[in-house]
Amino acid sequence: xxxxxxxxxxxxxxxxxxxxxxxxxxxxxxxxxxxxxxxxxxxxxxxxxxxxxxxxxxxxxxxxxxxxxxxxxxxxxxxxxxxxxxxxxxxxxxxxxxxxxxxxxxxxxxxxxxxxxxxxxxxxxxxxxxxxxxxxxxxxxxxxxxxxxxxxxxxxxxxxxxxxxxxxxxxxxxxxxxxxxxxxxxxxxxxxxxxxxxxxxxxxxxxxxxxxxxxxxxxxxxxxxxxxxx
Numbered sequence: 005x006x007x008x009x010x011x012x013x014x015x016x017x018x019x020x021x022x023x024x025x026x027x028x029x030x031x032x033x034x035x036x037x038x039x040x041x042x043x044x045x046x047x048x049x050x051x052x053x054x055x056x057x058x059x060x061x062x063x064x065x066x067x068x069x070x071x072x073x074x075x076x077x078x079x080x081x082x083x084x085x086x087x088x089x090x091x092x093x094x095x096x097x098x099x100x101x102x103x104x105x106x107x108x109x110x111x112x113x114x115x116x117x118x119x120x121x122x123x124x125x126x127x128x129x130x131x132x133x134x135x136x137x138x139x140x141x142x143x144x145x146x147x148x149x150x151x152x153x154x155x156x157x158x159x160x161x162x163x164x165x166x167x168x169x170x171x172x173x174x175x176x177x178x179x180x181x182x183x184x185x186x187x188x189x190x191x192x193x194x195x196x197x198x199x200x201x202x203x204x205x206x207x208x209x210x211x212x213x214x215x216x217x218x219x220x221x222x223x224x225x226x227x228x229x230x231x232x233x234x
Contacts, residue, residue: 007088008095009161012171013153015102016234017221022106023097026113027090030138033078034086055079056134057121057205063129072134073125077117079136089138095158096142096149100216103152103224103234112219116144116212123208135202140209143181147213150178152224152234182210 040048054067057076061067068075080086101109120140128135149156156174188203217225224234 007161008092008177009159009169011095011099011149012157012159013099015099017102017105017224020101020106020109022110023093023101023113026097026110026138027093030078030080030086030090034080034083037079052079052136053134056136057124058132058134059125059128060130060132062125073118073121074114076121076134076136077114077138077141080138081136085137089142092142093138093145096146099153099156100145100148103221104216104219105221108219108221112148112216113141113145115215115219116148116209117141119144119212120202120205120209123211124202124205127204135205137202139202140205140212143185143206143209144213146178146181147210148216150174151213151216152220152228181206185210 037048037051040051054061055072055075056079057072058067062069062072080089097109097113100112104112117138117140120143121135124135124140153174157171158174158177159169160172160177161169185203185206217228220228220234227234
């Protein structure tokens with residue numbers, strides 16, 4: 005198994021806390037979900053069904069409609085789901101947030117979460133099964149990292165009988181996740197494959213990352229368009 009472990013590069017503009025705040029909010033929401041699951045299953049069901057990205061409700065303007073494209077980003081299906089998403093956000097989000105600043109980064113993150121859930125809704129228009137999770141927003145952050153820092157390196161944890169931690173070019177790391185999502189997404193379209201994972205949502209997050217230039221700090225934007233390191 006390949007797990008992004010840490011970003012090895014330095015920040016240019018100084019640490020900003022928004023990615024940490026997002027992680028804490030997701031943990032708190034997951035704690036609420038866990039509490040509801042053990043003590044009030046109807047409340048848990050209501051939370052997932054109405055605040056997750058439910059294609060049928062969104063397209064028929066029921067419930068919370070398009071707002072769920074954002075709220076679904078803060079819900080998770082279990083501890084492992086939460087852990088992997090938040091770990092990847094910690095690894096890739098620091099330098100992307102550094103280039104954007106806190107509030108621009110938050111706007112970008114939510115935008116990628118929205119494009120994720122819009123893509124999921126359009127591909128699964130007849131479904132009433134909601135999608136939840138920050139994966140699409142995190143995939144958008146990963147793709148933005150590649151746009152901004154093509155020479156960046158990510159320390160990977162390779163889980164084998166003898167684990168090791170090589171430094172890998174970000175290009176190969178992000179390409180691996182993109183190709184995996186694309187192949188699975190095509191399988192859904194062509195063969196009507198049944199996946200528990202919203203692969204087209206992941207791809208929606210990836211595609212949302214092309215807007216990253218609109219969210220950069222002015223100085224970072226000038227450096228980028230002048231082909232200087234961001």
